[in-house]
Amino acid sequence: MTEHFFNNKLLDIVFESTYYGTVIVDINGKIQYMSNNYCEFLKIERELVIGKHVTNVIENTRMHLVVQTGKAEMADLHFLHNDFVIANRIPIIKNNEILGAIGIITFRDLADWKSMNSHINELLINYKFYQKEQEIPGGIKYSSHDLIGKSQEIQQLKDLVKRVAVGNISVLIRGESGTGKEIIAHSIHQFSGRMDKPFVKVNCGAIPEQLIESELFGYEAGAFTGAKKGGKIGKFELADGGTIFLDEIGDMPLHMQVKLLRVLQENEYEPVGSLYPKKINVRVIAATNRPLEKLIEQKLFREDLFYRINAVQLFVPALRDRREDIPLLVEHFLKKATAKIGKRITSVHPEVLSLIEQYDWPGNIRELENVINAGVHLSSNGEIRIDDLPHYLKNYKLEAEERSLKDIVEETEKKVIEKVLKKFNFDKNRAAAALGIGNSTIYDKIKKYQILIK
Numbered sequence: 001m002t003e004h005f006f007n008n009k010l011l012d013i014v015f016e017s018t019y020y021g022t023v024i025v026d027i028n029g030k031i032q033y034m035s036n037n038y039c040e041f042l043k044i045e046r047e048l049v050i051g052k053h054v055t056n057v058i059e060n061t062r063m064h065l066v067v068q069t070g071k072a073e074m075a076d077l078h079f080l081h082n083d084f085v086i087a088n089r090i091p092i093i094k095n096n097e098i099l100g101a102i103g104i105i106t107f108r109d110l111a112d113w114k115s116m117n118s119h120i121n122e123l124l125i126n127y128k129f130y131q132k133e134q135e136i137p138g139g140i141k142y143s144s145h146d147l148i149g150k151s152q153e154i155q156q157l158k159d160l161v162k163r164v165a166v167g168n169i170s171v172l173i174r175g176e177s178g179t180g181k182e183i184i185a186h187s188i189h190q191f192s193g194r195m196d197k198p199f200v201k202v203n204c205g206a207i208p209e210q211l212i213e214s215e216l217f218g219y220e221a222g223a224f225t226g227a228k229k230g231g232k233i234g235k236f237e238l239a240d241g242g243t244i245f246l247d248e249i250g251d252m253p254l255h256m257q258v259k260l261l262r263v264l265q266e267n268e269y270e271p272v273g274s275l276y277p278k279k280i281n282v283r284v285i286a287a288t289n290r291p292l293e294k295l296i297e298q299k300l301f302r303e304d305l306f307y308r309i310n311a312v313q314l315f316v317p318a319l320r321d322r323r324e325d326i327p328l329l330v331e332h333f334l335k336k337a338t339a340k341i342g343k344r345i346t347s348v349h350p351e352v353l354s355l356i357e358q359y360d361w362p363g364n365i366r367e368l369e370n371v372i373n374a375g376v377h378l379s380s381n382g383e384i385r386i387d388d389l390p391h392y393l394k395n396y397k398l399e400a401e402e403r404s405l406k407d408i409v410e411e412t413e414k415k416v417i418e419k420v421l422k423k424f425n426f427d428k429n430r431a432a433a434a435l436g437i438g439n440s441t442i443y444d445k446i447k448k449y450q451i452l453i454k
């Protein structure tokens with residue numbers, strides 16, 4: 001970049017009057033200009049940085065890459081000096097030639113930015129999700145970006161998730177097994193102000209009835225024979241400040257339902273063996289695939305608890321009711337499985353896709369994911385073929401083919417009978433004789449195919 005390309009004094013006047021930190025690099029990634037406020041933020045001497053390669057001055061920078069690609073990177077999250085800044089990196093191009101790049105960071109009012117800008121919010125969510133996944137084995141498993149689907153149903157759900165996430169309202173997620181209720185609960189947590197705090201899942205159906213109270217609320221030291229020495233922290237305490245996800249809430253025993261109601265109403269609970277209640281601040285998201293209204297009628301689920309957890313209800317549709325999402329999901333699970341096992345499977349055979357699109361998926365997305373996973377393992381030629389599918393799906397295909405053959409035969413039979421009936425002015429006996437079938441048979445067929453007799 002030539003000397004006269006810019007005037008440092010003028011740039012100083014312009015950039016120092018904004019909130020932004022500015023850096024300009026030449027085509028070699030060497031710093032030509034850096035605003036005072038940027039240098040102060042990095043705690044470096046301005047005189048020392050000019051002419052240095054940007055990677056030696058700014059940690060995690062991508063400015064040297066932008067001069068190579070010539071592509072602007074806007075609103076990127078940049079981790080700098082133990083904090084996030086928002087970085088815009090724009091190539092400087094004149095007469096189709098890249099001269100350098102200008103980088104602008106915003107490091108003021110980041111808190112406001114976070115709440116205002118959903119794009120940045122999503123980047124943050126992703127960043128924290130990957131960070132947590134690396135840090136905590138078995139930590140947060142999903143990001144909201146994993147909620148795949150272009151159907152209207154899924155788009156509406158995603159929209160609802162973002163809207164209910166703000167605030168502390170209890171949410172009840174309903175839907176068949178494997179439809180994605182847990183992913184939805186995660187997404188609500190991640191879009192909420194509690195995203196930095198724990199998300200704790202409890203499968204109410206999987207904990208033996210006599211253990212559920214201590215699992216949820218913990219116990220004090222010496223609460224009962226066999227209790228751990230120092231007592232035990234319950235799931236509610238683990239989730240303090242965050243979200244507790246009560247999966248299969250319909251399986252919660254009645255005596256626990258009373259206690260849960262108390263937590264929800266009074267924000268306090270008593271660990272087993274404790275004399276004093278403990279205060280708690282937890283958002284509850286519950287999920288069920290059971291008909292809670294019926295359980296209420298049968299006195300197996302408390303009506304007051306139902307109304308308390310049911311402030312907002314989200315319904316996740318079955319996969320067979322949003323088949324247009326299937327190709328996207330297949331692609332997603334294919335990528336996920338191949339990345340995991342390091343095998344190169346790039347496609348599914350059209351015959352497989354068509355079968356997958358027709359099948360009813362009683363186990364919903366979980367079942368589809370398992371089928372794709374197994375297919376990736378079994379496939380040997382870069383593509384998932386019919387042979388790589390589980391037996392029950394292959395049998396389904398055969399049945400479907402048989403069914404369609406039967407359909408074709410019946411359709412043809414109906415057409416022929418209609419034609420002959422017309423020819424003989426709807427005289428059934430003459431039509432039967434012409435077709436070589438008995439009178440009672442033609443009566444049966446007319447009834448079966450609901451043929452109109454004029």
Ligand SMILES: Nc1ncnc2c1ncn2[C@@H]1O[C@H](COP(=O)(O)OP(=O)(O)OP(=O)(O)O)[C@@H](O)[C@H]1O
Pocket residue numbers: 146147148149175176177178179180181182183184247289332365366369
């Ligand atoms: N929309 C989606 N996009 C991508 N993956 C999904 C989606 N929905 C569900 N999945 C995947 O399907 C599997 C089942 O989802 P999840 O555990 O959330 O279902 P669930 O409704 O909570 O099931 P259950 O009622 O049996 O607990 C998970 O592996 C999840 O990653």
